[in-house]
Amino acid sequence: MECTRIYSIHDQAITFEFAEIISEEINLHIISLKNAIEDHPFNGFIECVPAYSSLTVYFHNNMDKNEVIKIVNSYNSKLNTNNSTSNNKIITIPVCYEMGEDLSIVTSQLNLSEEEVIRLHSEQSYRVFMIGFTPGFPYMGTLPKVLEMERKKTPSLNIQSGSVAIAGKQTGIYPTNSPGGWHVIGRTPVNMFDKKRTPACFLQAGDIVQFKPITKRAFEQYL
Amino acid sequence: MCSIQDLGRRGFQQYGIPISGAMDMQAAKTANRICGNEDEDALLECTLHGTEILIQDTTVFSITGGGSTAILNGQKIPFNKQIKAIAGSIIKLLPSPIGFYAYLAFAGGLKTSLDLGSSSTYNLAALGGKNGKPLEQNDRIELKNSKPNIQHANIVINEHGFGISNWKSTVPQLPHVNDLVEIKCHKGPEWDLFEERSTSAWFNSIFIISQHANRMGFQLEGAQLEKKEKKEMISTAVTKGIVQVTNHGTPIVLMADAQTIGGYPRIGRIFNDDINLLAQCRPGTKIKFVSI
Secondary structure: OOOOEEEEEEOOEEEEEOOOOOOHHHHHHHHHHHHHHHHOOOOOEEEEEEOOOEEEEEEOOOOOHHHHHHHHHHHHHHOOHHHHOOOOOEEEEEEEHHHOOOHHHHHHHHOOOHHHHHHHHHOOEEEEEEEOOOOOOEEEEOOOHHHOOOOOOOOEEEEOOOEEEEEOOEEEEOOOOEEEOOEEEEEOOOOOEOOOOOOOEOOOOOOEEEEEEOOHHHHHHHO | OEEEEOOOOOOOHHHOOOOOOOOOHHHHHHHHHHOOOOOOOOEEEEEOOOOEEEOOOOEEEEEEEOOEEEEEOOEEOOOOOOEEEOOOOEEEEEEOOEOOEEEEEEOOOEOOOOEOOEOOOEHHHOEOOEOOEOOOOOOOOOEOOOOOOOOOOOOOOOOOOEEEOOOOOOOOOOOEOOOEEEEEEEEOOOHHHEOHHHHHHHHHOOEEEEEEEOOOEEEEEOOOOOEOOOOOOOOEEOOOOEEEEOOOOOEEEEOOOOOOEEOOOEEEEEOHHHHHHHHOOOOOOEEEEEEO
């Protein structure tokens, strides 16, 4: 897969863009490229940030920008995309849907029953495209078409940590109490971010997630 | 507001954890060097006024950057010098129209706990600092090395209980709130998505740092910047120095606690060497972006 655009976002950070769409195939390629660089870091490498359809590479100021572009391009050309089919295990995340404060708004806007929303959201697995927005927040997709909803016009000021939410083609989990514009349809007792744990984030880009509906009682027992 | 910072947290942006660290890296390094510390040592970053520090054991410290007038035992003290203060001394920071962020380094460095390799405070995820937070009243901080390796025998203590080094570190002049400050800027990754009227305004009109200026970003007041067409962008990595434009046409320069991923079009990218200067422009300062 070839880059469609390469640009700087800082003197020591270059973004390699592969498309301007959200696609599992492109994201898979980006994660493979990230892994290739991290497995054999070049001299001066600091870190990579994968996004939906781009990979940003941060490096020390002793490295020349054009040299970094050359190195990353050579990693990219050596990648065998056929090789990078998902060998990830599926991570199950329990969700108590009755604790979703926007569930009733979602069901009435989408004209679906609660059971249908829960079934549609939990019967398929999702890919973690990237982590961002706040520490540990996974951007996952792709939602079934019937669950697609525009984000809230006015963001909620305080969304509880563990809230499982949907917006557009995406679903996500709020790791900490924070403002947010996505519709909350459930809550997980799993701690998405814990600085004392290694790794601190429960999920990383490239993981495959399956939600499992649980009762409020099971939620409380989990804690 | 006063928080513990260092040179930042690296290697965790892919988990959504910002780099953080001092807003004005140069001033922070200078403060540490004056005290004989390492560049990476933890120090205090103070902005606006209200900080008051009691020194419990005789110590050597320095204050750099701006935004504050520093008072030690009732006497105004200079920036960018080595200062020795006896036990019981009190440092008070009062507002100043010059600069925005002040740095207080103590010889021996601050003793802090590291979160993910750094003691920089990032409140949102309770990382670094004092229990993950900026400093609060009655917090107590110890020095990492209480017997620092520093030559200060030649500092004579005056009748106010402190002494000042004869030498001074040379530092760049900081902007006054009434100044018009020129900041060098590259065209951003989405420069071509903006109307010509807006790209022309970016380099030809004057913007003002708004009251919404904090460690995450500086929002600017001035020309409204419009895109040629309403097209949603796919979120991608952003970092310190990137200028995002919100759907309302307002530019925001991302600063030390910049989010790791953003979805707004980016009209500009501040020249790296000018980010420290921009950090010292307090709300109300006029900015002219210069193309490079």
